[in-house]
Amino acid sequence: MNTTQSEKITPRSQDYAAWYQDVIRQADLAEAAEVVKGCMVIKPHGYAVWERIVAELDRRFKETGHKNAYFPLLIPESFLRKEAEHVEGFSPELAVVTIGGGKKLEEPYVIRPTSETIIGHFFSKWISSWRDLPLLINQWANVVRWEMRTRMFLRTTEFLWQEGHTAHASHEEALEETLRMLGIYAEFAEGIMAMPVIRGIKTRAEKFAGADRSYCIEAMMQNGLALQAGTSHDLGQNFGKAFDVKFQNKNGELDYAWQTSWGVSTRLIGGLIMSHSDDNGLVLPPKLAPIQVAFVPIYRKEEERAQVVEKAHALSAELRRLGTSVVVDDREGYNPGYKFFHWEQRGVPVRVEIGPRDVAAGSTVVKRRDDGAKQVVPMAGLAEMVSGLLAKIQSDLFGRAEKRLRDNTVLAGSLGEVAEILKDATAEKGGGKFVMVHIADDPACDAKMKELKASVRCIPLVDEHGGPGKCIITGQDVPQRALVAKAY
C-alpha cells in the first residue's frame, strides 16, 4: 500500500483533532470513504485491532452464557414506530431502502440503527414460558445512523459493533444482567485496553431511546474530553409491550418479558488511540496489539544479513512459543531507520534491534514504544524478558491513563465554576476536565449543561466525592455528585 511515512504528525499541543487524524493515517488504521458520506474504510491494521477486541469480548460473552445469532439488516419501517421513544430517538438518523429489485417497495425498510425492534419481534415468537428465560443473545453486526458530523471511529454513519439482547423473567434478573455486562465492559476497558473508566448511570435526558435506565462507562481522552465507551440498558418491559414478548411465569400468569440491551463498537478504537498514543504515532497496549514485537535486523553486507536475519528468526520463534505475536522485518530495500519509523507509527509495543555486533556480543537492543526507553538485553533469556516487559508496558499504560484521569478530575460548587473550568476546553485545544458536581437528574439541568457545550456524562455507581449536596441548578438535595464534561 502507499507509504505515507514522510508525512508528519501534527503535535498534540498544536491541534489535538488534527493529531488524531494524522495518527490514524500514519498507522494505516483507516481512511475516510469520501464517496460514501460519513463512512470509512477500516484498513488491515485497524481491522486487526478490531479482531483482537472482538476475540476478547466474544470470549467474555460466551463465558457468561450468551450465544451469537444474526438478525436481518433491514427492518420494516413500521417496527420502529412501535416504541414511541425509540422512534423519536432514531428517526432523524435512518437510512431508508425504498427500492428493491427494481421496484418501489410497498413498505420501506430501514437499515438497522440498532436491533431492539426486529429482535423483539423474534423474541415474541421464541418465548412463551419462564422455561425459555433467560434468553441471552449477542449479535456482531454493522449498523447505520445518518450522522451530520462524523469523525473516524468515533462517529461514522456506518459502524461495526456488537449488540447484546436478553430477556428475563423479572426486573431483578434483567437489572443484574445489565450491570453484569457493564462490568464486563469496564473490566475489558481497564484490563485489556488499559483505559480507566467511570461506571455510571445516565440521566433520564441522556438515556437510550426506549430504555428505562441506561448505564455506561465513560473514559477520559488525553485532551480531557469524555468518551462514552459502552452502554448497557435496562429496557424494562418497554419493548416487551411494544412487541408482545409475553411469557407464562411460574405461577401460571402471563407477564411481559424484562429485557436488556448493551453494546460497544469500533468507537473503542478511537478511545484506544486517544488514551495512549503520542506525537510519534499510535501506541497500542500489548494485549490488543496485533503485532506485539517487531524484530529489525540491521546489516550492511550480504554475509551480515544472513547472520542477523537468522538470529532474529530464531529469537522470534522463542517469543512465539510464549504466545507472543512477532514480526521479523526482513524486507529488503528498506533501511533500518525506515523500519523503526514504520513499526513505531503503527504502535508495536516492543522493538528488538539486532546488528552484527549484537550477534557477536550475544545481545540485542530492546526499545519500548510507550516511553522510548532502550536497553541492551542478552539473547539468552530475551523471550522471557520481553514477555515480562509487555506485561509491564500494559500496566504502565493503565497507570499513566489513570493518573491523567485523577489529575484532571475536579470538583465544582456552582454553575459559574463549571462554566469557568470548561470554558476553553475543545477537542482541538484540549483542556477538558471531568467536573464532579451536585446536579439533579432533571432534563432542565441537562439542558443547562448543554448551554456550556457540556453534558452530564453519568451519575457514578461508586461515589468517590463525598456524598450528598444541593443541586447547583435547582438547589434541591441530591444524593451524590455527577460527572459533567465536554464529550465526543
Place this chain on the structure above:
Amino acid sequence: MNTTQSEKITPRSQDYAAWYQDVIRQADLAEAAEVVKGCMVIKPHGYAVWERIVAELDRRFKETGHKNAYFPLLIPESFLRKEAEHVEGFSPELAVVTIGGGKKLEEPYVIRPTSETIIGHFFSKWISSWRDLPLLINQWANVVRWEMRTRMFLRTTEFLWQEGHTAHASHEEALEETLRMLGIYAEFAEGIMAMPVIRGIKTRAEKFAGADRSYCIEAMMQNGLALQAGTSHDLGQNFGKAFDVKFQNKNGELDYAWQTSWGVSTRLIGGLIMSHSDDNGLVLPPKLAPIQVAFVPIYRKEEERAQVVEKAHALSAELRRLGTSVVVDDREGYNPGYKFFHWEQRGVPVRVEIGPRDVAAGSTVVKRRDDGAKQVVPMAGLAEMVSGLLAKIQSDLFGRAEKRLRDNTVLAGSLGEVAEILKDATAEKGGGKFVMVHIADDPACDAKMKELKASVRCIPLVDEHGGPGKCIITGQDVPQRALVAKAY
C-alpha cells in the same frame, strides 16, 4: 427457546425440499424472517456452525498472506455503472437507499451486492507501483441481493459471506491467485465439510458479471442436484480499467492492475445439511460441529444422579483436554429420551450414555450420529476412543458423499439422452444426476440446457471422462466433457 421436538421431519423420500426445511427447524439452525422479504434469522446453533466455518477459512486466508479489512455497506449507484457487464448482472437485484437522515439523497446508494466496485475505487488510491502489489484483501460482510425465490441458507436476500479482493502485477500472478483460492475452497469443502467437489471453470454464459473467467467448486446434494459452493474469479483488467487502478511496472511503464475476487457464503451451511443429514435430522461432520460429543447421564433416583453426573463431567474433562468440544446434558426435568432426540436432531456426532449400571461396570454406551452404530466402551481410554471415532466419522461421511457423487455421475452422448436422464429430477423428488457431456462453451449451448431446466455447471479442471469429443449441440470438436446438472 421454544421446543419444537415433537414436530416431525418429513422423510427425504417423500419430499426432499420439505425435509430440508424441517431439518433446519428441528436443528434450530435458522428461521425465515417473514417480515423481511427473503431474509432469515440465523439462530444460535446455525450461527455457531458459521463461526466454525469462518474460523477454518480465516486461518487459511491469513496463512496465504491475506489481510482482513472492512469497506462501506453503501455504494454510490454510479459506481455499479462503471463496469458494463457488472451493472447488467447486478441491477435487477439491488436494494436502493434513497432517503438518509430524513432527506432525499441526491445520489442514491445501493446496498452492496458484492464489493468489486467500491474496493476498486480504494485500490486505485492505494496502488501506484509494482511495490504495492500483490495487494491481498479479504472482507467478512453481509450483502443484499433482491431475490425472487428464496430458500433458507441457499438463496436469501441478505446473506453473510467473505469476499476476497486482490490486485496483481501480471495476469499470470492473478490467475495463480484465482486458482490458489479455488484450491483452498476445495480443500476446505472436502477436508472440513466432508463434501466432495468438482473444481471447474464456468462457461462464458455462466461467469460472474465483470470477470474474464470464473472458477467454481460444485457439490452434489443428496437429491442429485448441484450446488455451487464457492467461486473464484479472474477479473482480468476489467475493474482495473473501470476504476483506474494503475501501477508503474518494473520497466517504469503504467499498466492496469490484474484483479481477482473470490467468495463463499452462508450457503455452505445449506450444502452441509444436504450432504450428510438424514430423516432423523441434522448430521454434522465432527470438524464443523460446535458440539462434538454430548454426554447424557441416565438415572432415576437422586443418589444415582449425583454419581452418573459426576462421572460424566470427569470423562468430559478428559475429552476436552484432547481438544474436543463436549456438553454434559445434566438438565433436570427432561428424560433421557428427550435428550437423545435433542442432540440427534442437532447433529452432534457422538453421544455418550452413562447410567448407574455403566458406572458399576466401568463402561459407557457410545452412539454414532451418522450411522446409528452403538457400542459399549470402557471408561478407561474412552477419551482416546471417542477422539479416534470422531476422525473415523469425518472420513466415513466424506467416503459416503464421494460414493454418492460417483454413483450418480453419468455420461451422455446426445441432447436427448441428457433430457431423458434429467427429466424427472427435482429439488423435491430428487433423482438428479451429474451428466458429463461434450458441449461447447457457447451461450447458445448453455441456453439449450436451460430449456431442460438444467445448466452447464462447469468444465472440470481435471478431465476424468475420456478427453475430446463432439459437442452434442453444435457438433464442433471440444477438448473434454463438461458437467451438466439441475442445480440450486
